[in-house]
Amino acid sequence: MYVERASRLPGAVVWHRAVSTPAQAVRPVLPDGCMDLLWTEGRLLVAGPDTRAHVPGGAPARWAGVRFYPGTAPALLGVPADELRDLRVGLADLWPAALVRRLTARIDAAADPVAALEEVALDRAEDTEPADPLLREIVTALGAGRPVADTADRLGLSTRQLHRRSLTAFGYGPRTLARVLRLQRALALAWDGVPFAEVAARSGFADQPHLAREVKELAGMPLRALLADP
Structure with a gap:
């Protein structure tokens, strides 16, 4: 099941998805000009901008994400968007590993991981200059x-x-x-x-x-x- 809502971060969307069985279909992620900050149990990742449909792989799992309005994620993440085109990379490849471990543990332990992930994005936005x-x-x-x-x-x-x-x-x-x-x-x-x-x-x-x-x-x-x- 996929559910999304507007984020407190202007223009962003917060979403979560749970796939309970291997037979349950997962829709492809279609290109939309956006980038996402992703959480799944024990991992934080970034989804770069897609040029083609992306079909999620791996075992069934809970996922949550903050989908940023087009053009706003590079300033927050500290990396040009074209370096992440059509990629899913670990957040620890972009931010200090120790910080990412602390954030991951905090979200993993949260009663509401979706809200906790959104807080990470909001905290980061407070320390980042607004996008042009x-x-x-x-x-x-x-x-x-x-x-x-x-x-x-x-x-x-x-x-x-x-x-x-x-x-x-x-x-x-x-x-x-x-x-x-x-x-x-x-x-x-x-x-x-x-x-x-x-x-x-x-x-x-x-x-x-x-x-x-x-x-x-x-x-x-x-x-x-x-x-x-x-």
Whole structure:
């Protein structure tokens, strides 16, 4: 079972998942431009930004995570997003090992590990400079379907500057970020029952076949199968 809620950290989401048996299906994690701080029994990890669907492996386990708004995690974690692209790494690879051991033990012992993990993120945010507000404007513009060149011009950047900032903040260039955000727009409409042809038109795809190709490439399965997956 997967459950999420808004975090007290602006723009972030707190989630948890419990898989009780090996036969219970685990949905793939789809690209969304975000990075996550993860906890599972005895471990703290970071999920970098995905360019393709990620299928969690390993034995059934409890998981909790803080999913950061796109572009905000690198400042909190102290690492450029492109260094973690398509990766899951131990937090001890990024932060002092002794600190990570203490944090892990604290969360493991907490009555509510989900809330304890969120507190780690909140404590870290208090000691971190806020992310550049320009990053949110990039997400807003590309998420609304604006072309990359137009987005750069509106923000007073060259396309090269926009590309560099995007790599550091989001893990990939603005064109890939735009594809990921367009996918998320399409999925939100499809889950609401909008016909696929209308989903394609409203999300910014050339046509329904274009939508089908992008979903298959980024999500790893056809749109209809994705929606039918329980």
